Amino acid sequence: MNQKNKYEKLSVSLYPKVRQQVVDRISTFEKVIEDHTAAQKEALKMVYEQLEEAKNDLKYLDEVN
Numbered sequence: 001m002n003q004k005n006k007y008e009k010l011s012v013s014l015y016p017k018v019r020q021q022v023v024d025r026i027s028t029f030e031k032v033i034e035d036h037t038a039a040q041k042e043a044l045k046m047v048y049e050q051l052e053e054a055k056n057d058l059k060y061l062d063e064v065n
Contacts (some may be wrong), residue, residue, distance in 0.1 A: 007018060 007015075010018060
């Protein structure tokens with residue numbers, strides 16, 4: 001199957017402009033991923049703290065028993 005690229009019929013003279021648009025699009029996607037990752041990490045911070053507390057509780061109970 002011959003897969004066609006959506007830019008293959010585009011005039012070569014437009015390649016630099018289109019290339020920059022694609023680079024900008026990639027940058028935007030990477031920024032969105034970075035922002036979401038940071039927000040997710042912050043949202044889970046309390047869960048991680050509670051998990052650590054529970055592990056310490058279990059460790060204490062195992063040690064005194």
